Amino acid sequence: MTEKDTVMEVNDLHTYFFNRRGVTKAVDGVSFSIHEGETLGIVGESGCGKTMTALSLLRLIPKPAARIVSGEILLDGQDLVSLSDSEMREVRGRKISMILQDPQTSLNPVFTIGNQLIEALGARGKRGRKEMVAQAMEGLRNVKVAAPERRLEDYPHQMSGGMKQRVIGAIAVSASPKIIIADEPTTALDVTIQLQYLRLLKEIQAETGLAIIFITHDFGIVARMCDRVAVMYAGRIVEQADVRDLFNKPHHPYTQALMDSVPKMDRTDRLRAIDGQPPPLWDLPEGCRFASRCSNVKDLCRNEYPNTSLLDNNHSVACWMTQTEWNN
Amino acid sequence: MPEELLRAQNLEKHFPVTKGLVLMKTVGHVRAVDGVDFTINTGETMGLVGESGCGKTTTSKLLLRLENPTGGQIYLEGEDIQTFTGSKFKEYRTQVQAVFQDPWSSLSPRMKVKDIVSEALVVNRDVTQKDAYDRVKEVMEQVGLAPEQAELYPHEFSGGQRQRIAVASALASSPKLIILDEPVSALDVSIRAQVMNLLVDLQQETGVAFLLVAHNLATVRYMAQQTAVMYLGKIVEHSPTEELYENPLHPYTKALFSAALPAHPDDLGEEIVLVGEVPSPINPPSGCNFHPRCPFAMDRCSVEEPVMKDMGGNHLLSCHLYD
Ligand SMILES: Nc1ncnc2c1ncn2[C@@H]1O[C@H](COP(=O)(O)OP(=O)(O)OP(=O)(O)O)[C@@H](O)[C@H]1O
Ligand SMILES: Nc1ncnc2c1ncn2[C@@H]1O[C@H](COP(=O)(O)OP(=O)(O)O)[C@@H](O)[C@H]1O
Ligand code: SF4
Ligand code: SF4
Ligand SMILES: [Mg+2]
Ligand SMILES: [Mg+2]
Numbered sequence: 001m002t003e004k005d006t007v008m009e010v011n012d013l014h015t016y017f018f019n020r021r022g023v024t025k026a027v028d029g030v031s032f033s034i035h036e037g038e039t040l041g042i043v044g045e046s047g048c049g050k051t052m053t054a055l056s057l058l059r060l061i062p063k064p065a066a067r068i069v070s071g072e073i074l075l076d077g078q079d080l081v082s083l084s085d086s087e088m089r090e091v092r093g094r095k096i097s098m099i100l101q102d103p104q105t106s107l108n109p110v111f112t113i114g115n116q117l118i119e120a121l122g123a124r125g126k127r128g129r130k131e132m133v134a135q136a137m138e139g140l141r142n143v144k145v146a147a148p149e150r151r152l153e154d155y156p157h158q159m160s161g162g163m164k165q166r167v168i169g170a171i172a173v174s175a176s177p178k179i180i181i182a183d184e185p186t187t188a189l190d191v192t193i194q195l196q197y198l199r200l201l202k203e204i205q206a207e208t209g210l211a212i213i214f215i216t217h218d219f220g221i222v223a224r225m226c227d228r229v230a231v232m233y234a235g236r237i238v239e240q241a242d243v244r245d246l247f248n249k250p251h252h253p254y255t256q257a258l259m260d261s262v263p264k265m266d267r268t269d270r271l272r273a274i275d276g277q278p279p280p281l282w283d284l285p286e287g288c289r290f291a292s293r294c295s296n297v298k299d300l301c302r303n304e305y306p307n308t309s310l311l312d313n314n315h316s317v318a319c320w321m322t323q324t325e326w327n328n
Numbered sequence: 329m330p331e332e333l334l335r336a337q338n339l340e341k342h343f344p345v346t347k348g349l350v351l352m353k354t355v356g357h358v359r360a361v362d363g364v365d366f367t368i369n370t371g372e373t374m375g376l377v378g379e380s381g382c383g384k385t386t387t388s389k390l391l392l393r394l395e396n397p398t399g400g401q402i403y404l405e406g407e408d409i410q411t412f413t414g415s416k417f418k419e420y421r422t423q424v425q426a427v428f429q430d431p432w433s434s435l436s437p438r439m440k441v442k443d444i445v446s447e448a449l450v451v452n453r454d455v456t457q458k459d460a461y462d463r464v465k466e467v468m469e470q471v472g473l474a475p476e477q478a479e480l481y482p483h484e485f486s487g488g489q490r491q492r493i494a495v496a497s498a499l500a501s502s503p504k505l506i507i508l509d510e511p512v513s514a515l516d517v518s519i520r521a522q523v524m525n526l527l528v529d530l531q532q533e534t535g536v537a538f539l540l541v542a543h544n545l546a547t548v549r550y551m552a553q554q555t556a557v558m559y560l561g562k563i564v565e566h567s568p569t570e571e572l573y574e575n576p577l578h579p580y581t582k583a584l585f586s587a588a589l590p591a592h593p594d595d596l597g598e599e600i601v602l603v604g605e606v607p608s609p610i611n612p613p614s615g616c617n618f619h620p621r622c623p624f625a626m627d628r629c630s631v632e633e634p635v636m637k638d639m640g641g642n643h644l645l646s647c648h649l650y651d
Contacts, residue, residue: 191589263547266573266591273518
């Protein structure tokens, strides 16, 4: 693979909630980078901080409960953390956009699809209404919506889930952003419609060189869509690698357990379940956060959080087993 | 030899589509379930797969008698369930139970777990409160929860634990059949494996049969001995699970299977991408109702409806390609 331009680089990002319970460390030292035309998957159990990571990158975290406490989010060399709200609004319209989990909440039920597309286009500069209608239609055609001239008049409730996700996709790519953050966009869709949608995203990416951050808890989606994968556990990335390296040789016990718990099409032997639950993010242990569920745990793990080892091919793992101290 | 527990024969549910607020005029019918036949064996699992809107939940509701069929029959151990009234009907309610998709909305928030779990028993069978609670303790242990947790309320449990409670309530009356409508799809990946292992163990222990409605095909592969594929109210292919997964024949089944997500990035097989979505079941397409989306459709497919044939070894199929 040739070296592509880095689109976004995230360094040691911390996003915390401050409330009665104390401090909830939803994102607690997350770093990764993503290149042009690349898809990065972020996987992990519910509540591990995937959505909060995504919302941090967009600077859309719930205020005032949550705050980016430290870290950098570099997009085109500009640190998004330091931008004012109005500067950030500009960036969101043009350079970075999103496709969120629930299509119901992303589209406004009282406006037609056409109006919402035109509004998104309008955010990018002043043009004539007629030109924008033509562009909106083109946008729908690009996401393979049949008979777009008729669809422009439809309200969201008149469309199926798959169709709505396409429209959201059309809005997201309308400003030709450099990066799209997709938070479980296909969870609510049928497998057949999911396949149509994933292929569509791939096609758009091939044409535009868009970088995609794809949040999911489905390793099947990772296998189909992603070039790189970050596995998240209790607010941190515990393993990060190219997709084939991760599937061929997962190093972190959590990654291994998560992969083993997924039923496979060609197997009927007993599934390996992960017992127990992740630690609460407002009361995290000193050492490795997976220690209470890990079958390899040693005292060392409980006492200190493991350093990150960098293996071949930019494969990184935060587990004591890959450190020299493990055999002492 | 597998023993027949429940049989659906030419089962049909057409919902009227009405117009006008006062004089409700019927202008058509939604053919949610349109003539299906299947048999569920004692102690076994039958999987039912297909895209949303193809009639899986309606089929489940007919078996539970939450809806009445507009045609056809359902037999439990040879007896037509539509004829059941009074105590016989109450008994049926205890013999066929259900676990639904959403562990958050399916449990009443104001009831203690012990009252939720014993509800079917208390309502449908004459048992004393004490006997019912004793039974609750048993089933709580069976599903891997502590008996003391029966004193708590549902909001005090995680999603996976709530689904265990739902399974416990379904088990309490020692049913012969439990309908599982997407039992794990709302759960987190790591919890899904726990609940699926639990269901398989319980079947082995108690001999209960399952009808498993799911759109995750790997889940069905793991749990079901036989699998039926449904499209627009009809079963289009039905076979022992292993045979179906190794040798899918119907173009719709092939498309569904090819859309299933791979277990490894190198497993990307041939993709059959279906055009469009499931058409409206109000006026389903003529002939084979899959023909507008079928990549192999021939002239006769739009006029002539295929009939179900046995391709050998109980592999049932309805498609003109194999005539
Ligand atoms: N508004 C809030 N107030 C307090 N804590 C919150 C709030 N929103 C999220 N959290 C906490 O932040 C943590 C991370 O949440 P996040 O939504 O990022 O999880 P996720 O990985 O996206 O999970 P899922 O797979 O369920 O979508 C969780 O522990 C959650 O309880
Ligand atoms: N009470 C009802 N009235 C009218 N149509 C219904 C009703 N219930 C279901 N349907 C329709 O019947 C079809 C099958 O629905 P359903 O059994 O819920 O499908 P599935 O569970 O496979 O997604 C759908 O088109 C649905 O809209
Ligand atoms: S550091 Fe220790 S407890 Fe943590 S994952 Fe590695 S072996 Fe397990
Ligand atoms: S009968 Fe014709 S249209 Fe229907 S599935 Fe077979 S080939 Fe396709
Ligand atoms: Mg989320
Ligand atoms: Mg359903």
